[in-house]
Every structure is written in structure tokens, then in C-alpha cells.
Amino acid sequence: MSTLARVLAERGPLHLRDAAALLGVSEMTVRRDIATRADLIAYLGGHLLPAGGLVNGNVAQYALSDEEQSHTAAKIAICQRAAALIEDGDTVFIDCGSTTPHLAARIPQGIRATVICYSLNVANILCKNNGLRVILLGGLWHSSSASFSSDESLAQLARLGINKAFISAAGVDLLRGASCVQFHEAPVKQAAMARSVQKILLVDASKFGQVKPAFFARVDEFDQIITDDGVTPDVAGHEPLAGRLTVASAS
Known part of the structure; x- marks a missing residue:
């Protein structure tokens, strides 16, 4: 296990099958061995990672870390408003990104809900809430986005019923729609939206007018768009935002 722990520290998360190949043993053997050394290695989403990464969130260095330090007050205000929409019995999808961890952290402990995610930093927070499945x-x-992707995940989403999907975006253009930087995120966002009764976009005001390479939805596909009070009147007054925009005060 010391060899595997060293590799994880140097390279970051490793798929179970790759770890088994590295050690020259079966996947079952790896899983059995790491179960006895939970202090060193954690198993999550088919991957092995340093156990300490689940505590402090520093599993790997990724581009997301820069975004986590920007517009923090706005993101918190947005997520406080969004968290109030989650009710007992809901099945909720929470997207990856720098905004959504604030939502995960603000779900009240008393809420009994099922929450679906594909981001490690979001999952780390959710798992500390005993009321959530x-x-x-x-x-x-x-x-780069602390997230996972696979065809199996998309197939799993297609079998789930979702009440509310909380989606993030790196850019929102009134004509060109919502977009993100990472192409692997777009199919996951689209699959979650397709299965959800309500589609809610969480985006701070700085994202309006931005166009990123991976388009995933038109603006009018969202039932509600929650942003902060930094949004300008000329943006807020335009179609297709009318009737969809909720402004949360970040002051």
C-alpha cells in the first residue's frame, strides 16, 4: 500500500483497474487491501485517491482553484437562495464548478433528499450531511474541474427522475446560450436537464455576455436563473431573461 499511496500523491487519482495493473494483483485484492488502510487511501467513483484529499479538498491542482477565489460573496448569495428551493423528498442534481460547492454546503441538515453529483468537491461536502442520500x-x-465523466454516468442519469437540476455555466449569452469551458461537462449537464422537472441556472453576474467553447443549453431552457445584484439593468431587462431571473443580494 505504501507504493500505491506514493503513486497517488505524485500523480493524483488513479482508476481501480490501473492500480491493480500497477501492483500486479486483481481489482478485488486492491479493494480489500485499501479497506484496511482507509487512513491512507480512499475509494470513490471507481477511483483511488489520497484519503487526505477528502478532508481538505486538495486532491489535485486544477484550473478550478482560480475560479474558487473569485466573486465568492455573489456565489454564496446565489446558493443561499438556491438552497431554499430544496425540499424534503426531492431528488436533486448539483453540477460541478466553483459555485455549486456553496450550494452543497448550504443544504440544511434536516432536509431528507437524494442528491446526484459528478464533482468530487461537491460530493465531499454532501457526504457530511447525514440527511442526504x-x-x-x-x-x-x-x-481541471474536479469531476468525472463516462458513458455509464450518462446512462445512469437517463434512468433517474430528478425534481430540480442546479446547473452552473462559465458563460451566458442571450443569443448563444449557456456554455462551459470543459467539453466533457456539456453532455452531463444536458442529460441532467433532460431528466429534471425544474432546471435552475446558478451564475454570477460576471458570466453574462461571456461565450465559452462548449455550448450546452439555450437560455430559455431554464425555468429559473439565479444571479447576484451585480447584473446590470440592460442585461436583466432583456429577453429571454424576463420572468426567469432571480436576483440575490451579495451585499
């Missing part, structure tokens, strides 16, 4: 979609690890 957490479904983490696994697959290939993307350190």
Missing part, C-alpha cells in the same frame, strides 16, 4: 457519478477523472 448521495449518488456520485463516476468515470474518468478530470482534474
Whole structure:
């Protein structure tokens, strides 16, 4: 296990099958061995990672870390408003990104709900809430957004009924729609929206007018768009935002 722990520290998360190949043993043997060393190695979404990464969130260095330090007050205000929409019995999808961990952290402890996610930093927070049943979609690890993706995850989403999908975006253009930087995120967002009764976009005001490479939805596909009070009147007054925009005060 010391060899595997060293590899994880140097390279970051490793798929179970790759760990088994590295050690020259079966996947079952790896799982049995790491179960006795939970202090060193954690198993999550088909991947092995340093156990300490689940505590402090620093599983790997990724581009997301820069975004986590920007517009924090706005993101908190947005997520406080969004958390109030989650009710007992809901099945909720929470997207990856730098905004959504604030939503995960603000779900009240008394709420009994099922929450689906595919982001490690979001899952880490959700699993500390004893009232929640957490479904983490696994697959290939993307350190740039601390998330997983796979065809199996998309198939799993297609079998689920979702009450509310909370979606993030890196750009929102009134004509060109909502977009993100990472292409692997777009199919997951689209699959969650397709299965959800309510589709709610969480985006701070700085994202309006931005166009990123991976388009995933038109603006009018969202039932509600929650943003902060930094949004300008000329943006807020335009179609297709009319009737969809909720402004949360970040002051």
C-alpha cells in the first residue's frame, strides 16, 4: 500500500483497474487491501485517491482553484437562495464548478433528499450531511474541474427522475446560450436537464455576455436563473431573461 499511496500523491487519482495493473494483483485484492488502510487511501467513483484529499479538498491542482477565489460573496448569495428551493423528498442534481460547492454546503441538515453529483468537491461536502442520500457519478477523472465523466454516468442519469437540476455555466449569452469551458461537462449537464422537472441556472453576474467553447443549453431552457445584484439593468431587462431571473443580494 505504501507504493500505491506514493503513486497517488505524485500523480493524483488513479482508476481501480490501473492500480491493480500497477501492483500486479486483481481489482478485488486492491479493494480489500485499501479497506484496511482507509487512513491512507480512499475509494470513490471507481477511483483511488489520497484519503487526505477528502478532508481538505486538495486532491489535485486544477484550473478550478482560480475560479474558487473569485466573486465568492455573489456565489454564496446565489446558493443561499438556491438552497431554499430544496425540499424534503426531492431528488436533486448539483453540477460541478466553483459555485455549486456553496450550494452543497448550504443544504440544511434536516432536509431528507437524494442528491446526484459528478464533482468530487461537491460530493465531499454532501457526504457530511447525514440527511442526504448521495449518488456520485463516476468515470474518468478530470482534474481541471474536479469531476468525472463516462458513458455509464450518462446512462445512469437517463434512468433517474430528478425534481430540480442546479446547473452552473462559465458563460451566458442571450443569443448563444449557456456554455462551459470543459467539453466533457456539456453532455452531463444536458442529460441532467433532460431528466429534471425544474432546471435552475446558478451564475454570477460576471458570466453574462461571456461565450465559452462548449455550448450546452439555450437560455430559455431554464425555468429559473439565479444571479447576484451585480447584473446590470440592460442585461436583466432583456429577453429571454424576463420572468426567469432571480436576483440575490451579495451585499
